[in-house]
Amino acid sequence: MNTPLSRRTALQAAGATVLAAGLSGGLSATAAHADDAPAAPKLVTYPRPADMPTNTSFKVRVRTAPDGDWQTLDIWRPQLEEINPTTGSGKVLNTSMVYFDFQGSVEIEVTYLKGGTTKARIRPDSLGITPELLGDTLRFTLDEPRDVVVQINDEIFDCLHVITNHIDPNPPAADDPDVIYFGPGTHTVTGNVLTVPSGKTVYLAGGAVLKAQVFFKNVEKAALTGHGMLSAGPGGILCEGSKNIRVEDVIIMNPNGYAGTFGMSENVHVKKARSFSSKGNGDGFDVFSSTGIVFDGCFMRNSDDCFAIYCHRWDYYGDTRDITIQNCTLWADVAHPVNVGTHGNTDAPETLENLVIKNIDVLDHREPQMNYQGCIALNPGDSNLIKNVRIEDVRIEDFRWGQVIYMKVMFNPKYNTSVGRGIEDVYVKNLSYTGTHANPSLFLGYDADHAIKDVTFENLVINGLVVADSMKKPTWYYTTDAIQWFYNEHVTNLKFLTTAEAEAAAAS
DSSP states (O other), X not given: OBOOTTOHHHHHHHHHHHHHHTBGGGOOHHHHTSOOOTTSOEEEEOOOOTTXXXXXXXXXXXXXXXXXXOEEOOXXXXXXXXXXXXXXXXXXXXXXXXXXXXXXXXXXXXXETTOOOOOEEEESGGGOOOOEEETTEEEEEESSOOOEEEEETTOSSSOEEEEEEEOOSSOOOTTOTTEEEEOSEEEBOGGGEEEOOTTOEEEEOTTEEEOXXXXXXXXEEEEEESSOEEESOSSSEEEESOEEEEEESOEEESOSSOSEEXXXXXXXXXXXXXXXXXXXXXXXXXEESOEEEEEESOEEEESSOSEEEESOBTTBOSOEEEEEEEEEEEEESSSOSEEEOOOOOSSSOOEEEEEEEEEEEEEEEBOOOGGGOOSEEEOOBTTOEEEXXXXXXXXXXXXXXXXXXXEEOOOOTTXXXXXXXXXXXXXXXXXXXXXXXXXXXXXXXXXXXXXXEEEEEESEEETTEEEOTTSSOOTTSOGGGGGTOEEOTTEEEEEEEOHHHHHHHHHO
């Protein structure tokens, strides 16, 4: 249906009715959102609109732990993509997702309806969740909201994504004049683009699906929030020339393009947004010529780069600086979990600086093309200079195809009109990889004038081995030989330190 924005009162009534139906223990919608003591467990579930597709591989139930009433969750159907390395064609595959809100602890029961279950895994592995497996049914507990993937028999696509939120203690009123409110159900807007004025908040209530792009154009102090979903728009979020923008909690499902584009914008905070994509060029969040952008707590499963950080492209111009990606879980079915530096301005060279990548779980990376590998890739082209990068506490699980980390000062004729200026001052602390599928990581300066300088790894751990220049090895070996990585003659001052060595150096 086409829902005019003036129909807020009707949407509010619909939202209250559906929300009340999803509350455990007979709570009213008002009671469920009250600011109660943490000791009172609560659970809020949301129905899937009938016109949204489902998947039939799983049955999922949830209850407040340890003995609340079970509620059966509706299954949503994200779509994902796998590239054929022989033909280059992409195959779209269905997967499953559930989502809900809770306070306290919850027990989740997952039944694999196809049968034949021999093992189950809850990812990220760093959470240390071991499910109880009873035939084709498994159970596990969450003590706080987490986004996890349930894999049966190592299935990559036929798996279950569990998205959870804290219960919103203060949802906006649907008749708030500063709120553009969408209640549960499916909604469209004229032209499939919702343009947000300054000072306004677009709120997607749980169970709401907005089939449109949300557009911030030259505005300030605007937001997109709520536990609902953007689905199949021309692109999930477009933010251009805007300041002080907030995005929180929304799910972006199968957009026709990037999940979010942030161009020539300042002070944007994206918290606990989630993205699934299967279309070509299906990036997650891309940044162009912007300053002060923070991505915090996001779950991204994309058919291209999960995060891409650039300077100039299209009508966006200027340096990119002060970018933070933290507390995120990344799964790239195509290309990179994090890609930095490809696009810039040959005529007026730009700088990409002050990038922080911190507390990240990389669940997968699959890219047949050597030029586009790397769970984290620093690839300056178009006369870009990348400098002052801090990468810390990154846990990389075994992936299908690619490299752990890739640094290349590049000239890629497909995208670039000049070689990048270089990479400088990169500090990587507590990066770990556990697995057997990684190709050698490569560090490639272009020439002496377009080089990689001053890169330090502290406590790099590859399959349990702490990699350091001081490690036991033949004296004529490079440190990188121990893990089959490679750097060329245009890489200078590349160091590998233990934590103790780094602390001693800092104290001296």
